[in-house]
Amino acid sequence: MSEKVVIIGAGQAGAQAVQSLRAEGFTGAITMLGDEAFPPYQRPPLSKAYLLGSFERPRLFLKADAYYPEAGCELLLNTSAKAIHRADRAVELTDGRKLPYDKLLLTTGARVRRLKCPGADLPGVHYLKTIADVDGLQEAFRAGARIAIVGGGYIGLEVAAVGAKRGLDVTVFEAMDRLMARAVSPELSAFYAAEHEKAGVKLKLRTGVEAFEGNGKVEAVIAGGERYSADIVLVGIGVIPCDELAVQAGLASEDGIVVDQNARTGDPHIWAAGDCTRHVGREGHYIRLECVQNAIDQAKHAALAMVGKPKTYSEVPWFWSDQYDLKLQIAGLARPTDTLVLRGKPEARKFAVFHLRDGAVAAVEAVNAAPEYMIGKKLVAEGKKIAAETLADTAIPMKQMA
Amino acid sequence: MPGQKYKVVYIEDNGTAHTVDVAEGWSLMEGAVKHLIPGIDADCGGACACATCQVYVAPGWEDKLPPKSDMEETMLDFAPDVRPNSRLSCQLRMSAALDGIVLNLPKSQH
Numbered sequence: 001m002s003e004k005v006v007i008i009g010a011g012q013a014g015a016q017a018v019q020s021l022r023a024e025g026f027t028g029a030i031t032m033l034g035d036e037a038f039p040p041y042q043r044p045p046l047s048k049a050y051l052l053g054s055f056e057r058p059r060l061f062l063k064a065d066a067y068y069p070e071a072g073c074e075l076l077l078n079t080s081a082k083a084i085h086r087a088d089r090a091v092e093l094t095d096g097r098k099l100p101y102d103k104l105l106l107t108t109g110a111r112v113r114r115l116k117c118p119g120a121d122l123p124g125v126h127y128l129k130t131i132a133d134v135d136g137l138q139e140a141f142r143a144g145a146r147i148a149i150v151g152g153g154y155i156g157l158e159v160a161a162v163g164a165k166r167g168l169d170v171t172v173f174e175a176m177d178r179l180m181a182r183a184v185s186p187e188l189s190a191f192y193a194a195e196h197e198k199a200g201v202k203l204k205l206r207t208g209v210e211a212f213e214g215n216g217k218v219e220a221v222i223a224g225g226e227r228y229s230a231d232i233v234l235v236g237i238g239v240i241p242c243d244e245l246a247v248q249a250g251l252a253s254e255d256g257i258v259v260d261q262n263a264r265t266g267d268p269h270i271w272a273a274g275d276c277t278r279h280v281g282r283e284g285h286y287i288r289l290e291c292v293q294n295a296i297d298q299a300k301h302a303a304l305a306m307v308g309k310p311k312t313y314s315e316v317p318w319f320w321s322d323q324y325d326l327k328l329q330i331a332g333l334a335r336p337t338d339t340l341v342l343r344g345k346p347e348a349r350k351f352a353v354f355h356l357r358d359g360a361v362a363a364v365e366a367v368n369a370a371p372e373y374m375i376g377k378k379l380v381a382e383g384k385k386i387a388a389e390t391l392a393d394t395a396i397p398m399k400q401m402a
Numbered sequence: 403m404p405g406q407k408y409k410v411v412y413i414e415d416n417g418t419a420h421t422v423d424v425a426e427g428w429s430l431m432e433g434a435v436k437h438l439i440p441g442i443d444a445d446c447g448g449a450c451a452c453a454t455c456q457v458y459v460a461p462g463w464e465d466k467l468p469p470k471s472d473m474e475e476t477m478l479d480f481a482p483d484v485r486p487n488s489r490l491s492c493q494l495r496m497s498a499a500l501d502g503i504v505l506n507l508p509k510s511q512h
Binding site: 063064 | 428432435436437438453472473475476477479480
């Protein structure tokens with residue numbers, strides 16, 4: 001009898017798993033369900049080109065619609081799972097149907113963290129995670145509108161950049177003392193703060209939002225004891241892994257479904273991949289990643305393990321962010337104790353910050369600097385030791401360091 | 403003209419040719435992905451971050467393409483089996499000038 005794979009979650013990781021399962025020779029049945037109305041699509045452009053209006057919706061989809069039937073994947077959209085019955089090896093849907101499985105993959109992703117302060121439920125307070133979120137934001141997102149962005153992370157700043165470009169009056173509120181504090185070095189934070197200010201974005205650092213006010217819709221933000229008028233609010237304060245189904249089924253989760261280096265959960269019939277997981281990273285400790293790279297690579301490794309060809313997942317994490325004409329590319333995971341080496345000049349808007357740990361390249365942050373990023377990623381993968389003076393010397397081409 | 407479509411011929415490593423329509427402004431990587439052409443992985447979805455959409459541009463078409471950016475040049479250094487006519491298809495935009503372009507696909511993108 002042919003094997004049945006069920007995939008819960010139709011995002012980047014789910015789509016990759018379908019592709020990789022077929023590429024690795026899996027011939028059984030595949031059913032993938034997703035709670036949105038759309039087949040798997042790219043989320044990164046949502047806060048960038050799609051919001052800007054320079055990238056139309058059909059271009060977001062990862063595959064053509066015809067791909068799924070052709071790949072023998074039954075795609076159930078607008079469909080949510082209610083429970084995983086591990087003893088029966090079946091997924092129960094909210095509509096009561098039961099999908100039996102031999103192997104189950106959880107690619108449930110993450111959901112936005114919501115603010116719970118007074119007024120947080122007022123119309124006009126937006127979040128950004130889905131196509132529907134951006135479409136819902138578009139009408140109010142017009143020149144002259146005052147937008148208050150809560151959270152100076154990737155999402156908040158990408159929206160700020162698009163907003164400034166489209167002529168909105170943009171204010172960013174960030175509780176920490178610098179931008180993108182969780183993701184980048186202080187050097188990068190300072191550089192991006194200056195760029196945003198140059199574009200007319202007002203930055204309120206060390207300023208937590210206390211409440212929203214408004215009559216029937218949001219009209220003001222109360223932050224740091226002050227009142228700021230606003231026509232729209234966009235909240236980007238991080239995401240929470242969607243681990244409820246796994247937890248209810250008794251699988252281990254610690255702010256992310258716990259998986260091993262083959263993307264396997266504690267149940268030999270269940271795997272998990274992407275934003276919803278916590279896994280042992282290449283540095284040997286548990287990490288949770290929210291990125292396309294992890295969705296793709298972990299899904300590939302899950303597929304390999306599901307077809308009996310397990311391979312240890314140890315890829316270098318990479319990330320990118322587009323703000324204005326600046327392409328930020330990051331490889332590796334930095335630590336605050338790393339030694340930082342600047343290569344190039346930030347004022348030239350083309351530079352990189354290398355992170356050395358015990359003399360070896362542990363991470364690189366590159367701004368409009370593809371060679372630094374690509375070769376840096378290779379150096380991180382190899383754990384290559386390079387002297388700080390060498391890295392900093394722009395007279396030595398990156399290629400010579402590979 | 404927006405919405406205008408032009409022909410692209412993608413030829414797999416095994417010789418199988420696929421002639422498809424790609425809308426103006428779309429990348430030649432997107433054209434391949436939307437038409438399920440095997441041989442273009444495009445892991446990053448077109449962000450020029452993965453170098454898994456390499457193509458070999460057929461003779462006669464190279465001159466019609468814009469020059470490689472620093473970014474594309476560097477990414478190509480990391481792609482397998484790179485040749486003088488290698489390009490990253492995510493960086494090539496469909497236009498009237500490229501109507502009928504022939505792209506050969508590598509055996510593997512990894």
